[in-house]
Each structure stands twice: as C-alpha cells, then as structure tokens.
Amino acid sequence: MTSTSVVAVVPAFNESGAVGRVVDEIRTACPAAEVVVVDDASTDDTAAVAEARGATVLRLPFNVGIGGAVQTGFRYALEEGFDRAVRLDGDGQHDASEIPTLFAPLERGEADLVIGSRFVDGVGTYRPPLARRLGIRVFARLVSLLGGQRVTDTTSGFIALDRAGIELFAREYPHDYPEVEATLVALRSGLRLAQVQVEMRERETGSSSITFVRSLYYIVKVLLALLVASLRRYPRLEGAER
DSSP: OTTSOEEEEEEESSOTTTHHHHHHHHHHHOTTOEEEEEEOSOSSSHHHHHHHTTOEEEEOSSOOHHHHHHHHHHHHHHHTTOSEEEEOOTTSOBOGGGHHHHHHHHHTTSOSEEEEESSSSSOOOOOOOHHHHHHHHHHHHHHHHHHTSOOSOTTOOOEEEOHHHHHHHHHOOOSSSHHHHHHHHHHHTTOOEEEEEOOBOOOSSSOOSOOHHHHHHHHHHHHHHHHHHHHSOOOOOTTOOO
C-alpha cells in the first residue's frame, strides 16, 4: 500500500478517555494513514487529546450526530484526494489491528466497500442484547432483500472504502442511525460490497445511549427509512461495478 493514500476517519463525541488510544492503535496498524478525528462539538477534551496524539482534527461548530460527522470525514477524504478510507468509532470498540483485513478485498480489486462484520462465519464472540440482536437480524435480511446481496451486519460501522465508495458517501450518507441505510445506498448505487469477519470490543469509556425502549424505537425508525430509501433512484457511480 506504499503507493496508495489512506485516511482513517474517526467520528468522536465526548470520547476524551478513549480517542487517544484509538489514534495510537491506528498508527500502529496502518502507519501510512492520515488519522482524521471529526470532533462532533464535544464538551470535553476529545479534540485536544486527538491533536496531542498527532491526529488531524476537524472541529464541528455544533453537534450534527454520527451520520453528519462521518460524512464530514468522507468529504475531507474526497477533497484531499485519498484513494482509501477506513472508518472507526472513537469509543475504541473497533480494533484497528483488523484494518489490513478490511483493506485486503480493496487491494485485490474485489470490492469498493468492505464491511467488518461480526457474523460472517458464525463463530464470532459478539452477543448483543435481545432487542439489538433482533434489530440486527431484521435489518440484515431486509437490506439483503432490497439490495440484492446477502449482508450479515448492517450496523457494524467498521468499514473500508475505495475511491468510488468515498465519492458516494461524501455525497450520499444518511445522518440519523446511518449505517443500515448507508449499506442499502451503496448497493443501490452499484458499489461492490464484501464482508470480512472481525471481532469488536465493548466501548472503553462512557455508556451507550441505546436502551431497550430506544432499541425498539430505532428498529421501527430504521425500517421506515429503509423502505423510503428503497423507493429512491440512486445514480450509479462511474467506476463502480457489480
């Protein structure tokens, strides 16, 4: 990958306790990558910690949510001309040592988008709560049906992209609970999708805002978003083949 420019996009909101380690792990796993932390108007020292570790920090003036923060990172990647991008969360749940695994299908020319899935081979250790497990299964089956390709983990968020994928997500990226709908957008736009088995860790600091009730609300909301997205016509990107 010496001739390929790589960016690691790390959306972060109030992750001062974890983001430093995330940056360090990315640098160890992929020394050639520029690490870009998108600080979603944090009220703690997230931006300062990331900058102290040598990351490029994009500071958003107000909180736009995970989708807006991720898209900001992809727009940066597009404008700066990067050939590859990987997205990891700032809470430490994504293991940066898995980055080469995600990039492998891109390097072989087999995919434009690679999802780090917890369920590809059925032997992963991830065991989500009941409501979340139900949502993951329902989303995966619906996206597979609507997108015309089997997808096992639509809520992962741990993804790698080539230039075609960067161009698409810089322009078209959902802002509210975005990962599921983004997978459908990618398939409908003609991106070649691959999945690789990865392990994920529990968040290192703070706690998830998704309770059981919110999980049920999330399932209903995402299902509606998917149905709406399935009715849209997406332009097929030049250079993306399926």
